[in-house]
Amino acid sequence: MKNTVLSFGEVLWDAFGDGKKAGGAPMNVARHLVQQGVDVSFASSVGMDNSGDGLIAFLKNSGLYSGLIQQDDEFPTCEVTVQLDENNTATYIIPEPVSWDNIELTTALSKAAKAATAIVFGSLACRGTKTRETLLNLLDDTPALKVFDVNLRPPHYTLSTIETLVARADVVKMNEEEADLLIGGGSAPLREKIIEFRSKYHVKTICVTRGEHGALVWHDHEFFDSPGCPVKVADTVGAGDAFLATFVSGLLSGKPMQQVVDKACSVGSYVASQRGANPVYPPELLNSLAYI
Numbered sequence: 001m002k003n004t005v006l007s008f009g010e011v012l013w014d015a016f017g018d019g020k021k022a023g024g025a026p027m028n029v030a031r032h033l034v035q036q037g038v039d040v041s042f043a044s045s046v047g048m049d050n051s052g053d054g055l056i057a058f059l060k061n062s063g064l065y066s067g068l069i070q071q072d073d074e075f076p077t078c079e080v081t082v083q084l085d086e087n088n089t090a091t092y093i094i095p096e097p098v099s100w101d102n103i104e105l106t107t108a109l110s111k112a113a114k115a116a117t118a119i120v121f122g123s124l125a126c127r128g129t130k131t132r133e134t135l136l137n138l139l140d141d142t143p144a145l146k147v148f149d150v151n152l153r154p155p156h157y158t159l160s161t162i163e164t165l166v167a168r169a170d171v172v173k174m175n176e177e178e179a180d181l182l183i184g185g186g187s188a189p190l191r192e193k194i195i196e197f198r199s200k201y202h203v204k205t206i207c208v209t210r211g212e213h214g215a216l217v218w219h220d221h222e223f224f225d226s227p228g229c230p231v232k233v234a235d236t237v238g239a240g241d242a243f244l245a246t247f248v249s250g251l252l253s254g255k256p257m258q259q260v261v262d263k264a265c266s267v268g269s270y271v272a273s274q275r276g277a278n279p280v281y282p283p284e285l286l287n288s289l290a291y292i
């Protein structure tokens with residue numbers, strides 16, 4: 001049977017000093033899955049405003065517009081201010097409340113969740129009760145592989161929400177800083193921290209991304225280490241989302257795990273070398289993804 005991924009959560013405009021780009025981690029993951037030829041649907045909510053119309057146009061162009069995109073008449077579409085430091089590492093100022101804080105549990109959404117092979121979700125859209133409850137309902141009623149992208153966007157999380165989500169996840173992806181925060185362990189080697197995390201939560205797969213130093217993945221009781229591919233960073237926006245999409249796509253199609261991790265790192269690096277979260281893949285990158 002064909003794999004179908006449901007990506008759930010925020011869609012927004014990332015406002016850089018010189019213009020806006022469509023973003024939101026789960027939307028970025030969905031957009032990368034589309035580029036990689038994976039059957040994906042995306043669930044979110046936009047406001048009834050010009051900004052929301054613009055996002056709908058973007059989603060239509062990207063093959064991501066469906067009955068799972070709600071239009072909220074209460075809250076506005078989200079516009080995030082992206083700030084880049086001297087290394088082009090991004091931090092985000094995210095307004096609240098916005099349309100995707102209000103994602104409703106609809107029949108279409110429940111149906112999509114039940115039919116999905118995998119569901120991808122993150123912590124940001126779960127900052128408020130409404131969307132969090134919707135997601136928890138979906139997760140509690142589907143056999144899909146549950147992929148949690150920790151993706152902390154301070155101050156928009158609480159440890160209790162993160163624990164609730166990790167407890168339902170099969171796959172957890174975080175970066176090194178997030179691992180330090182969630183697992184602690186000070187200067188202990190990353191492998192020890194991952195084992196410690198696994199002793200608390202019965203997830204099947206743990207991915208820790210390390211920026212230009214690649215990623216360390218624990219899967220099926222084995223570690224897979226990828227050294228990464230350093231690039232000149234344009235901005236870090238969406239690099240982790242690209243990693244996750246490539247990882248999920250490789251995992252679902254049963255590719256050899258070491259290659260899956262290497263490819264995920266190379267697509268993440270490509271995205272870091274480009275402006276914004278959703279650059280169109282050059283043919284050589286696309287060809288490199290047709291691996292065995």
Ligand SMILES: OC[C@H]1O[C@](O)(CO)[C@@H](O)[C@@H]1O
Pocket residue numbers: 010012013014022023024025026028080092124153237238239240241277
């Ligand atoms: O989703 C929150 C923020 O994180 C990103 O998805 C990047 O990972 C941005 O596009 C967005 O502003």
